[in-house]
Amino acid sequence: MSKLRVAVLGAKGRIGSEAARSVEGADDMELVAALDKDDSLEALTEAGAQVAVDLTHPDSVMGNLEFCVGHGIHGVVGTTGWTDERFGKLRTWLEASPGTGVLVAPNFSIGAVLTMRFARQAARFFESAEVVELHHPNKADAPSGTATRTAQLIAAARAEAGCPAQPDATTSALDGARGADVDGIPVHAVRLRGLLAHQEVLFGDTGETLTIRHDSLHHSSFMPGILLGVRRVTGTPGLTVGLEHFMDLD
Ligand SMILES: NC(=O)C1=CN([C@@H]2O[C@H](COP(=O)(O)OP(=O)(O)OC[C@H]3O[C@@H](n4cnc5c(N)ncnc54)[C@H](OP(=O)(O)O)[C@@H]3O)[C@@H](O)[C@H]2O)C=CC1
Numbered sequence: 001m002s003k004l005r006v007a008v009l010g011a012k013g014r015i016g017s018e019a020a021r022s023v024e025g026a027d028d029m030e031l032v033a034a035l036d037k038d039d040s041l042e043a044l045t046e047a048g049a050q051v052a053v054d055l056t057h058p059d060s061v062m063g064n065l066e067f068c069v070g071h072g073i074h075g076v077v078g079t080t081g082w083t084d085e086r087f088g089k090l091r092t093w094l095e096a097s098p099g100t101g102v103l104v105a106p107n108f109s110i111g112a113v114l115t116m117r118f119a120r121q122a123a124r125f126f127e128s129a130e131v132v133e134l135h136h137p138n139k140a141d142a143p144s145g146t147a148t149r150t151a152q153l154i155a156a157a158r159a160e161a162g163c164p165a166q167p168d169a170t171t172s173a174l175d176g177a178r179g180a181d182v183d184g185i186p187v188h189a190v191r192l193r194g195l196l197a198h199q200e201v202l203f204g205d206t207g208e209t210l211t212i213r214h215d216s217l218h219h220s221s222f223m224p225g226i227l228l229g230v231r232r233v234t235g236t237p238g239l240t241v242g243l244e245h246f247m248d249l250d
């Protein structure tokens with residue numbers, strides 16, 4: 001069987017360089033392009049790339065995707081910075097390119113995906129919920145894409161179950177002391193040398209708390225998820241948000 005022709009965008013970056021090595025090491029894939037900032041996207045079509053893995057920067061990802069989708073190249077996207085407006089644009093491009101698929105995954109690590117799933121399950125049983133994400137200090141965005149998604153999932157599960165707003169008697173606070181408000185869930189971002197990517201989801205109710213913690217200790221934690229995304233996206237036209245849709249969890 002012929003190998004999947006895969007390109008990596010952001011191939012000199014922390015995660016992109018690891019992804020390029022993983023694609024090269026996969027028996028069913030061929031790394032046909034490894035591009036970084038200022039490289040021409042035309043190299044993707046010249047190389048006949050079928051899938052582009054984007055691990056670049058929130059400022060770059062939309063331009064890359066407009067090109068890829070416009071040329072029928074499937075996308076596997078780990079880059080953060082997603083908003084409803086950005087998803088809207090991507091959907092429009094995909095509608096004009098039927099057959100092309102894009103996976104946007106806030107986190108490719110299996111443990112982080114499961115953390116989000118468990119947090120969603122737990123959300124309706126506790127009065128209070130907060131998210132703390134901890135990352136290396138070179139990270140451009142805060143809060144992390146994973147923490148934002150986790151908070152959105154918790155908030156949606158609580159709304160669906162008819163949970164009231166959570167208690168918080170704060171009437172005076174320094175700016176930022178209660179974190180960012182993501183759909184009513186406080187999200188706190190720590191940036192600390194020595195860390196990679198970590199998250200705690202805290203739930204509390206009368207007399208008990210539940211903490212779900214996940215730690216990515218090396219960029220290798222994201223690789224099985226990226227390779228899974230590449231294998232599945234070619235048969236999944238349109239937009240898929242979250243690796244869980246490719247993990248047969250239900
Ligand atoms: N979903 C997931 O599981 C994960 C997602 N991420 C996300 O991936 C992104 C990258 O993270 P990280 O590797 O730490 O960041 P890095 O800054 O180490 O790497 C990004 C690389 O992309 C390059 N780049 C910027 N613009 C373009 C462009 N238009 N085309 C090609 N390359 C470009 C950068 O070049 P230059 O430095 O010159 O700007 C840099 O080499 C972030 O958004 C991060 O949050 C990270 C880990 C896991």
Ligand SMILES: O=C(O)C1=N[C@H](C(=O)O)C[C@H](O)C1
Pocket residue numbers: 080106107108135139140143144145146147196197198
């Ligand atoms: O920038 C990172 O490093 C990471 N970014 C992603 C995010 O913002 O959630 C995924 C992971 O946390 C690593």
